[in-house]
Amino acid sequence: xxxxxxxxxxxxxxxxxxxxxxxxxxxxxxxxxxxxxxxxxxxxxxxxxxxxxxxxxxxxxxxxxxxxxxxxxxxxxxxxxxxxxxxxxxxxxxxxxxxxxxxxxxxxxxxxxxxxxxxxxxxxxxxxxxxxxxxxxxxxxxxxxxxxxxxxxxxxxxxxxxxxxxxxxxxxxxxxxxxxxxxxxxxxxxxxxxxxxxxxxxxxxxxxxxxxxxxxxxxxxxxxxxxxxxxxxxxxxxxxxxxxxxxxxxxxxxxxxxxxxxxxxxxxxxxxxxxxxxxxxxxxxxxxxxxxxxxxxxxxxxxxxxxxxxxxxxxxxxxxxxxxxxxxxxxxxxxxxxxx
Ligand code: SF4
Ligand code: SF4
Numbered sequence: 001x002x003x004x005x006x007x008x009x010x011x012x013x014x015x016x017x018x019x020x021x022x023x024x025x026x027x028x029x030x031x032x033x034x035x036x037x038x039x040x041x042x043x044x045x046x047x048x049x050x051x052x053x054x055x056x057x058x059x060x061x062x063x064x065x066x067x068x069x070x071x072x073x074x075x076x077x078x079x080x081x082x083x084x085x086x087x088x089x090x091x092x093x094x095x096x097x098x099x100x101x102x103x104x105x106x107x108x109x110x111x112x113x114x115x116x117x118x119x120x121x122x123x124x125x126x127x128x129x130x131x132x133x134x135x136x137x138x139x140x141x142x143x144x145x146x147x148x149x150x151x152x153x154x155x156x157x158x159x160x161x162x163x164x165x166x167x168x169x170x171x172x173x174x175x176x177x178x179x180x181x182x183x184x185x186x187x188x189x190x191x192x193x194x195x196x197x198x199x200x201x202x203x204x205x206x207x208x209x210x211x212x213x214x215x216x217x218x219x220x221x222x223x224x225x226x227x228x229x230x231x232x233x234x235x236x237x238x239x240x241x242x243x244x245x246x247x248x249x250x251x252x253x254x255x256x257x258x259x260x261x262x263x264x265x266x267x268x269x270x271x272x273x274x275x276x277x278x279x280x281x282x283x284x285x286x287x288x289x290x291x292x293x294x295x296x297x298x299x300x301x302x303x304x305x306x307x308x309x310x311x312x313x314x315x316x317x318x319x320x321x322x323x324x325x326x327x328x329x330x331x332x333x334x335x336x337x338x339x340x
Contacts (some may be wrong), residue, residue: 001176002189005166009182010049016178017093018047021129024065025095026058027051033059034316043094052095054161057139061103061235061310062096066128070243070259073120078252091127095159098193099142099306101132102149103235106296106304110238120258129172134160134192141309143199143322149306151193158191199309201322203293204329212290213338214331216324217282223317224281228262230311230321236292236304239263263288289324 005013014023025046032040041058043065044051072084096104111121132155144150156172157179169189170179180186231237241261246254261268264284269277278284296304311321 001170001179002187003168003170003179003183004185004187005168005179005182006164006184007049007166009184010166011047012182013178014046014048016182021091021093022088023047023093023095024062025052026056028053028056046095049166052133054133057097057142057308057310057313059310059313060233061308062094062100063103063107063235063237064260065094066092066104067107067121067124067260070257071120072255072257075255076253084255086123088124088127091129092124093129093131093156095131095133097133097135097308098152098191099144099147099149099308100235101130101152101155102147102306103308104130106236106306107238109300129156129175130154131156132158132191134158135194136160136192138194138197139309141199141312141320141322142194142197143201143307143309144194145197145307146201147303147305147307150195150197152191155191158189160189160192197307199322201307201325202329203303203325204332206332207294207328208332209290209294210335210339211294211328211331212286213335215334216327216331217286220282220285220319221280223319224264224285225317226265226281226284227316228265229314229316230288230319231262231264232260233310233314235308235310236306237262239268241268263291285319285324289321289328292321293325293328 017023023046024043026041027044027046029040029042029044031037032042041053041056042060043058043062046052068087071087074081074083108125111118132152135150153171156175158169160167165184167189168179169191170176231239239261240258243257243259244254245257248254263269264281271277278287292305293303309322
C-alpha cells in the first residue's frame with residue numbers, strides 16, 4: 001500500500017514511531033571526515049526528515065547503528081556472571097539503501113545460521129524495522145547491479161523524496177494505520193532503484209581457491225597500509241574481538257565486551273606462541289577479497305559483497321576492491337598456466 005506524505009506528515013510519522021523505536025538514518029556531520037573541512041555522512045538518531053541525507057551515500061554503513069561497535073556481553077565477579085542488558089531499551093527503525101538491506105541478509109546468515117544462534121544479535125534484530133531509501137541514481141564506486149543488490153522488497157517501509165513530497169510503500173501491516181493518519185494521499189508506490197552503475201565487476205565462473213596462489217596479491221604488501229578502514233565501513237564484515245575489562249586488580253571482577261574488528265590490521269590473526277596466520281598485507285587482501293566473492297558463496301550460495309563501494313571510497317591508498325575483483329580472471333589464468 002502506497003502513500004504520499006508532505007514534510008509535516010513525515011515528521012509526525014517519525015514522532016509517533018519514536019515512542020517505541022530509536023530512529024537511525026544517515027546524517028551530515030559537518031567537518032566530521034578524516035580530511036580537513038570535509039563532511040562525513042554517517043548514522044545518527046533523527047527526529048525530523050530534514051535531518052536525513054537523501055542525496056549522498058553514507059560513508060559508513062547502517063551497521064554501526066544496528067550493532068554496537070563495542071557491546072558489553074556480561075559482567076563477572078568471582079562466583080557468578082550476569083548477562084548485560086540489551087544496548088537499546090527501545091526497538092530501532094533504520095533507514096538504509098537497497099545494498100545495505102541485502103547486507104542485513106548476510107549479517108543474519110553469519111550471526112543466526114553460522115553455528116549456534118547469537119543471542120545478542122537476535123535480541124537486537126527482532127526489535128528492528130528497516131526503511132528502504134530508494135536510489136534514483138548510482139553513487140561513485142557503487143556496483144550493486146552486478147552484485148544483484150540494487151533492488152529489495154523485504155522492507156517495512158520504503159521512501160523516495162521527490163520535490164516537496166515523500167512517497168512511501170508500506171509492507172508492514174502494523175504501520176498501515178500510522179501511515180494513513182499522516183498521509184496527504186494514497187497511491188501505488190514502487191521504490192526507485194538503480195539499473196546501471198558506472199563500475200562493473202566480473203567474477204570469473206572458474207574462480208576457485210587456486211586464485212590464492214596468484215602473484216596479484218603481492219602488490220598489496222606495499223600498497224596497503226593495514227589501516228582496516230575498508231572493514232569498518234563494510235556493511236557485511238562481521239568479525240569482532242573480545243576484550244575483558246577488569247574492575248579489580250586481581251582480575252576477578254569485570255565485564256566482557258565484543259568490539260568490531262578488522263582482518264586487515266596487524267595482530268588480527270596472531271595466535272599463541274608468536275605465530276600469525278596472515279602477516280603480509282597482500283595475504284590479508286587475498287583473504288578479504290576471496291571471502292567476499294568466493295568462499296562465502298561456496299557455503300551460502302550467494303556473494304557476501306553487496307557492491308556498496310564504500311571500501312573503495314574510504315581507502316587512503318586508493319586501493320580499489322572492485323578493481324581487485326576484476327583481476328581474479330587474470331589470477332585464475334596465471335595459476336592454471338603455471339600448473340600445466
Ligand atoms: S566489500 Fe566493499 S563493496 Fe563489498 S560490501 Fe564490503 S564495503 Fe561494500
Ligand atoms: S582501507 Fe585500503 S589501505 Fe586500509 S586496510 Fe583497507 S585496503 Fe589496506
